[in-house]
Amino acid sequence: MSVVEDLIAELGKVCAGLPDPRKGPRRDGDYSMADIGLSAFSLFFMGSPSFLAHQRALERGRGRSNCQTLFGMSAIPSDNYIRLMLDGVSPAAFDGLFMRAIEQAGPLRRFQCLGDRVLIALDGSEYFCSRKITCSQCSTRRRSDGGTEYFHGFLGASLVAPGHQQVLPLPPEFIAPQDGAEKQDCERNAAKRWLAQHGPAVAQLRPVYLGDDLFACQPIAAAIQQAGGNFVLTCKPSSHQTITEYLHGADLEEYRQIVCVRGTHTTTIYRWLSGVPLRGTADAIPVNWFSIEIRNAAGKRTYHNSFVTDLPVTGATIAELAACGRARWKIENETFNMLKTNGYNLEHNFGHGKQTLASIFLTLNLLAFACHTAASLAMLAWREAVAACGATYRFFENLRTITAYTVFADWPHLLRAITTADLRPP
Ligand SMILES: [Zn+2]
Numbered sequence: 001m002s003v004v005e006d007l008i009a010e011l012g013k014v015c016a017g018l019p020d021p022r023k024g025p026r027r028d029g030d031y032s033m034a035d036i037g038l039s040a041f042s043l044f045f046m047g048s049p050s051f052l053a054h055q056r057a058l059e060r061g062r063g064r065s066n067c068q069t070l071f072g073m074s075a076i077p078s079d080n081y082i083r084l085m086l087d088g089v090s091p092a093a094f095d096g097l098f099m100r101a102i103e104q105a106g107p108l109r110r111f112q113c114l115g116d117r118v119l120i121a122l123d124g125s126e127y128f129c130s131r132k133i134t135c136s137q138c139s140t141r142r143r144s145d146g147g148t149e150y151f152h153g154f155l156g157a158s159l160v161a162p163g164h165q166q167v168l169p170l171p172p173e174f175i176a177p178q179d180g181a182e183k184q185d186c187e188r189n190a191a192k193r194w195l196a197q198h199g200p201a202v203a204q205l206r207p208v209y210l211g212d213d214l215f216a217c218q219p220i221a222a223a224i225q226q227a228g229g230n231f232v233l234t235c236k237p238s239s240h241q242t243i244t245e246y247l248h249g250a251d252l253e254e255y256r257q258i259v260c261v262r263g264t265h266t267t268t269i270y271r272w273l274s275g276v277p278l279r280g281t282a283d284a285i286p287v288n289w290f291s292i293e294i295r296n297a298a299g300k301r302t303y304h305n306s307f308v309t310d311l312p313v314t315g316a317t318i319a320e321l322a323a324c325g326r327a328r329w330k331i332e333n334e335t336f337n338m339l340k341t342n343g344y345n346l347e348h349n350f351g352h353g354k355q356t357l358a359s360i361f362l363t364l365n366l367l368a369f370a371c372h373t374a375a376s377l378a379m380l381a382w383r384e385a386v387a388a389c390g391a392t393y394r395f396f397e398n399l400r401t402i403t404a405y406t407v408f409a410d411w412p413h414l415l416r417a418i419t420t421a422d423l424r425p426p
Helices: 003-016 034-043 049-061 079-086 091-104 186-205 220-228 241-247 319-327 331-342 357-378 380-389 392-405 411-420
Strands: 117-130 141-144 149-159 173-175 207-211 230-234 253-260 264-277 287-295 303-310
Touching: 003 091, 034 079, 034 380, 049 241, 049 392, 079 357, 091 186, 091 357, 117 186, 117 331, 117 357, 141 357, 149 186, 149 331, 149 357, 173 186, 173 411, 186 207, 186 220, 207 319, 220 230, 230 319, 241 287, 241 411, 253 319, 264 319, 287 319, 303 319, 331 357, 357 380, 380 392, 380 411, 392 411
Parallel strands: 117 207, 207 230
Antiparallel strands: 117 149, 141 149, 149 173, 230 303, 253 264, 264 287, 287 303
């Protein structure tokens, strides 16, 4: 069984176990929870809001569809029925599948750095905003014109690594009204919940957590260490008074690297200071501060950033630590922008629901992304099909187009058809 088939089968089992809101005994012809969950997932996996409509047409014309052959479904519910039945399901039901996708991706060598560590980037993002549509999970904010805006945010976590574009998403933690909380929820609280909830499950990967300046604070640093991790967090001088005072007048260690590419010299200057308190209290966590500055041949500064870490900083480790800290942007670029622009329709309104529907769709969308990455890492047939199309977005264009008109026997048949432009069954 291929990675894609395994992950879809596992998702089917999870969906079959979702609480069924329907009262009374099931009748023949009732849609199963597995069919309902897999239908929603298939939209995101195929990156096509009209995938189910095409499959219904195939079923009418030919008596079967790719929903059966590729997704193992027995019948295709209507869009409205899918929305109705999934609204209220807990997004956490799908958490285990993200770890399954990581296991199925195979050895994580491509993600290992700093010895045998992995990097997990944490970052917040919004996936819904409206003046009119709202549900019980919406956060609210006042706009300057006096109106109220409803929005949804989540704390995303992804495995990232310097040197390549691949990312493996982990389960999201939603920024949403919490029971018994007086203040509105925020990114930092969501990060603490994420670490408490998922930290133990990923501790075996020996994670080093990456985050922006917002996370470079004592509570998050402590939560990361409690979860068995270490950190490299962006640290801006303007928001870290104690650290800035320590740096003032301190004798910084320095390491310079001059690289010559095609006759052009670039100088990278690393500076660091070890054993600085993260904040101005007696219980402050000691951290090691470092900065990276890149200058072009004319001596002009083209990049500058600074970080704090609880890993030892030396002349031997500084360059790799800085590369790891800089990999943080990949969660924004590769995960969030990918979800928003590459046919995943993250902000497209598939329906908002009254309870958890918006969060369920976001979770399935991220899960589809995780399955794509796992497939591309573990399946030669998948990589060959992508290579034959020339670019990932073309591969998905092909996937959408040919599954609208042809029923494929299984995933190997579909991938081979894309690779060889031959639709005949093997
Ligand atoms: Zn809402």
